[in-house]
Amino acid sequence: MTLRPQRALAQQDGPTVLVAHSWGGTVITEAGVDPKVAALVYVSALSPDAGETTAQQYAGFTTPAEFVxxxxxxxxxxxxxxxxxxxxxxxxxxxxxxxxxxxxxPINMSVFGAKLQNAAWRTKPSWAVIATDDKAFDQRMLQAMAKRIGAKVTEVKASHAVYMTQPTVVADVIDQAAQRQQLKR
Structure with a gap:
């Protein structure tokens, strides 16, 4: 997978918390191996492993009929x-x-078939905000991904647009991740 997050990370002057929503979880999973990245926050987001594709995350799960x-x-x-x-x-x-x-x-649908080279969650602390009324993902899928990556989970009654409808919850989780990393400095 060819992602180019280096420009944004190069502009950071200290430890960085990467936050992603939905498919963006694939991006932070790949990019998060950068030494400046201190933590990852997945907001109703995907978290594939190295050698996996994003599409493989859906295997064994059923996307709710409302999300097309x-x-x-x-x-x-x-x-x-x-x-x-x-x-x-x-x-x-x-x-x-x-x-x-x-x-x-629009998202290039071919990205769902690209294999990841890295899985930052294997070495970086991770948090997951799980929207319990999310119709973009099977709830079992969100829970399974969060468990697999060892994320500290926060559940909130919200749709897939949790970042907009529950911004305080999302901001609090980002703050938790940032504060945990501040204590380690």
Missing amino acids: LETLPDGYGIVRPEKFKVGFAADATDADAAFMRDGQV
Whole structure:
């Protein structure tokens, strides 16, 4: 997998906590091996192992029917607009859900088949925020991933848009990760 997070990490002047949502968990899993990275926070996020693909995370689990990804002719995918609120942001206001729906950045679906070279969670402390009403992932999948990576888990009643609908919970977990790393300095 070719990711280029080095620019952002090079700009950091001290220990860094990487935070990711959804597929972004794959990115921090790969990039988190950088020596500046002190901790990882997975917010309803994927956490594959080295040698695995993101797609393999779904094996044995069933994505709820409310969450529908639509692959466009160019190979990029979006959450199907008519399913966005119920599948992605059920606890958001209609206006906020529409804003997120209309601002979607399509994802290259081929990234789900790329094998990771690294799994930062094997050597870095990890936290997981699990949205208990998340329709993008099977709840058993979120729990299994968090257990496998040894994450300190915080559960919150929220949709996949937990970062927007429960920002205080997410910020508190990020703060916990940052403070734990400050104590070690």
